[in-house]
Amino acid sequence: MTIDVRDPVRPAPMLPPVDVAPLRRARLRATGVQAACVAVSLFMALPIVLIGLAAVSSRAALAEFPKPLVPSEFALDSLLSFLRATGTLPALGNSVLAGLYAVFWSLVVGAPAGYALARHAFRGKDAYQMFILLVRALPIVVLSVPLATMFLRLDVYDTVLAVTLVHTALALPTTVLITASIFVSVPADLEEAAQVFGCTRWQAARRVVVPLALPGLAASSIFTFVLSWNELLGATVVTLGHRTLPAQVLTSLAEASVAYRFAGGFALILPALLFIFVMRRYLLNLWGTTLR
């Protein structure tokens, strides 16, 4: 005998059929978003992949059409010849150094400014933020002659230091604004707790705030490095013999072979990508949670 749990007096009311149309619409939308993501990713990645492929193809394979997606032979000679070309390796070194120095100095100078913007209300704060952004509005062409003159007078013309100074100045506005937004998201309570439990303000910032702000600091340093790596005009103006890689490649590219150009392009992309991949793990929150 089965037990009927339904109330025998009242029959179950007639229910309308389950409407699956909204579910179907949601799935369709999700598919659309996925497709858009794929399209954007391809748009970004395809040129890099193609340049990479061309750079490791032999000169003969480069002329083939259509090109295979996987190179039939792995030929490093065009890359090697690019690297062996006069001035490439020192220029690569200059670029890496200028990038790292710019990251270092923009954080040393910019992060405290960002911290001040995040933590303190002071007169002229909004005007200050606007003013910071205005630096970027000034075209570097306008600055180039005075800059070159000044660097010549200070005897730093045609050095990595000169490039570093220009790139640090260019990166500072974004560094200040990015770090300000990340410091805002670190609760002031944590800093106060650190102070109550024995820290000076400086120790509280170093032991509590900076570790929690690492993702933002990483993002800002990626931004600075890539900016420095790609910056051409300023680097060209303030150097002559000690060029950064883009400046070096640009001068020699026009008269070079196609293979050399691809190798040069690949060599320009690679270090920036490497830097991003290294810093990427700081971008994700280390403790697997939001800060609060």
Add this chain to the structure above:
Amino acid sequence: MAELILRDLAKTYPGASTRATDDVSLDVADGEFMVLLGPSGCGKTTLLRMVAGLELPDAGQIVIGGKDVTYLEPRRRNLSMVFQSYAVFPNKKVADNIGFGLRMRGVPADGVRRKVEWAADLLQLRPYLDRYPSRLSGGQRQRVAVARAIVMDADILLMDEPLSNLDALLRLNFRAELKKLVAELGTTTLYVTHDQVEALSLGDRVAVLRDGVLVQCGPPGAVYDEPADEFVGGFLGSPPMNFLTGTVCTDEGRPRVDFGGQSVPVPAALSSYHGKRLRLGIRPEAIQLGDGGGLRGELQVLEPLGASALLTTDVCGQTIKVQAPATFRAEPGRRLALRLPVDQCRWYDPETSLLLEVR
């Protein structure tokens, strides 16, 4: 452990037109549990933060254990604090969080470990010492914050609404636990809350603040039974104290206060108020039902609350809340006899809202 003395502390935040604390003076004895109670914006948290050194007073003095600390940095005050938001460091494991203050003080590693384990056992955090706070519940995080504070053996323990972010049941349990813990430690404690139940249940004394001014300070029973003014009576107790306005008249040589057709006797000491208005304050649970005499009120709403029933009655156009036994049943509209025991009545001046001492 030490006593805490606050003298005439005044503080105005930049841009604010009123004072956050207005000449507040308070003495907290060695080992005493003092609760600062008040609605939000009354200055209680500002007061606590000035004791911690996180805010500096414009005027006044703070003395801990005989030493002036008014403008001293927080870390030199030898106090510890439990924050409302817990403020547990998310980048440190539970053990490192609890031991943070000791390590900053330069205590050797094994000393830190022993102390951390002692606190972890006390607060049932032993299984979580190796976890990051993100993997703890809100209640566990709060325990970490308390553990971090108690390992310091500080002179003063400051707590800023430590229970307000917990859900109701957890709060109830942790409240009792906290009381036991602090009593065992015997640390001088300054505890900020806006919850009057918390204040009454935890404090050796309760200091009630309003608009930056200290209104009343005394043992929970005294503050509850004899509120210094109508604000305190209305803020403490749920439901709050009833207040009725009447005019003092004389009936057969005895002063009475008349509410418009109905009256109750007034202590002879208040006969100087003859012809003037007077406010009567009485707690809902002090009113007795049904014996005849006293006031007649018309029942408007009956709310069963489980352990008791709350009656809203109308007496000559003024509302009186009465706490009745849970079994009390009556239809709205019924006339009830409300007896107001003389020793439970408090008298207030309508102008100043201050308690009139009748002894």
